[in-house]
Amino acid sequence: MRALHGIATHAWDDWTLGDLLAAKVAAGTTVSLVVPARNEAATVGDVVTRVREALVETTALIDELIVVDSDSTDTTYDVATDAGATVHRSAEIRPDLGSHPGKGEAMWKSLFVTTGDLVVFMDADLLDWDTHFVPGLLGPLLLPSPGLEASGPAALAPRPAASTEVEERAQRASRDPVSRVALVKGFYERPGADGPWEGGRVTELVARPLIATSFPELGGLVQPLAGEWAARRSLLEQLWMPTGYAIELAALIDTVRLVGTDAVAQVDLGRRAHRHQALRDLGGMSTQIVAAALARLGAREVGAPAVLRQHGPGPGGMLTSDDRDVVTVERPPAGGVGG
Numbered sequence: 001m002r003a004l005h006g007i008a009t010h011a012w013d014d015w016t017l018g019d020l021l022a023a024k025v026a027a028g029t030t031v032s033l034v035v036p037a038r039n040e041a042a043t044v045g046d047v048v049t050r051v052r053e054a055l056v057e058t059t060a061l062i063d064e065l066i067v068v069d070s071d072s073t074d075t076t077y078d079v080a081t082d083a084g085a086t087v088h089r090s091a092e093i094r095p096d097l098g099s100h101p102g103k104g105e106a107m108w109k110s111l112f113v114t115t116g117d118l119v120v121f122m123d124a125d126l127l128d129w130d131t132h133f134v135p136g137l138l139g140p141l142l143l144p145s146p147g148l149e150a151s152g153p154a155a156l157a158p159r160p161a162a163s164t165e166v167e168e169r170a171q172r173a174s175r176d177p178v179s180r181v182a183l184v185k186g187f188y189e190r191p192g193a194d195g196p197w198e199g200g201r202v203t204e205l206v207a208r209p210l211i212a213t214s215f216p217e218l219g220g221l222v223q224p225l226a227g228e229w230a231a232r233r234s235l236l237e238q239l240w241m242p243t244g245y246a247i248e249l250a251a252l253i254d255t256v257r258l259v260g261t262d263a264v265a266q267v268d269l270g271r272r273a274h275r276h277q278a279l280r281d282l283g284g285m286s287t288q289i290v291a292a293a294l295a296r297l298g299a300r301e302v303g304a305p306a307v308l309r310q311h312g313p314g315p316g317g318m319l320t321s322d323d324r325d326v327v328t329v330e331r332p333p334a335g336g337v338g339g
């Protein structure tokens with residue numbers, strides 16, 4: 001483990017799957033995997049099937065595999081169900097609380113239909129990834145320091161039961177709130193249209209400048225917007241959650257304010273490719289992220305409406321303007337919601 005500008009930084013194979021399984025059992029810790037999915041019928045089946053087979057059936061690292069169908073208009077619900085996930089429609093979770101569109105809404109609602117002490121989030125549009133993402137993200141939460149032995153490419157097949165030292169360390173970590181990491185971000189090589197490190201357009205053009213100017217304590221995070229991350233439920237239930245794409249950055253800002261940078265760690269997961277949105281659609285995502293950041297700086301009212309005006313060629317090539325209402329609503333900490 002090393003500190004990258006104050007952020008504890010690991011590699012996914014710092015731990016063996018056997019050590020993590022032993023630590024999980026020793027501490028009596030449960031794990032939920034949540035996949036927020038909107039119109040991901042093309043890829044959600046692969047994500048669910050491979051994680052289920054490797055980490056639910058072959059080894060019991062995951063106790064609950066949940067897909068939250070976020071207002072999909074394709075066959076996401078059926079594909080995820082057929083792949084073996086427990087699928088909930090976001091709007092049908094606690095309907096008494098109403099429903100908003102968005103990824104953050106799906107993740108906030110997931111807290112009402114999961115029970116895991118640790119919650120792992122993964123995107124549903126992954127194209128180049130592997131199941132080691134999950135144990136990698138759980139490593140700092142189950143065993144805060146690297147595994148006992150220098151490990152080579154850790155096979156996902158379970159190793160012999162880990163030593164009692166691993167179990168003792170896991171029990172100490174689960175009891176010691178002071179040293180506990182509470183949120184773990186994945187990072188990876190993110191290929192884009194123009195090269196192996198060209199992915200993450202909003203990360204490079206919006207998140208990093210916001211961090212540089214206003215949240216420098218997050219400067220050590222390689223992929224602050226990574227959709228693959230994990231956290232303790234006890235933390236997640238204390239966080240205000242933007243209902244849209246600002247969820248990742250808001251969670252980092254608020255976690256550091258709540259429990260300090262020592263509570264945040266990151267893990268190198270290797271390489272991750274996903275389906276890329278069109279540039280103009282990232283305008284809406286960017287607006288949500290900027291709005292949440294400004295709200296946290298006291299420069300903007302939480303949830304105030306935002307209209308994103310974009311321009312481009314219309315019918316016949318005439319220049320037209322398109323106004324997009326951007327939702328910046330935030331959900332209150334789930335832990336304080338009754339019922």
Ligand SMILES: O=c1ccn([C@@H]2O[C@H](COP(=O)(O)OP(=O)(O)O)[C@@H](O)[C@H]2O)c(=O)[nH]1
Nearest residue numbers: 036037038040070102103106123124125277
């Ligand atoms: O309203 C939404 C928008 C996105 N997503 C999911 O959130 C993840 C990341 O979204 P997206 O791929 O659109 O973002 P990108 O990775 O392109 O930044 C994916 O699993 C989406 O299906 C969601 O559940 N609800």
Ligand SMILES: O=C(O)[C@@H](COP(=O)(O)O)O[C@H]1O[C@H](CO)[C@@H](O)[C@H](O)[C@H]1O
Nearest residue numbers: 199200201202203225227245248276277
């Ligand atoms: O990192 C980014 O810039 C955006 C867009 O990625 P690409 O430019 O399409 O590779 O993707 C991330 O940001 C979203 C907002 O936080 C997350 O929801 C996504 O999971 C993540 O892929």
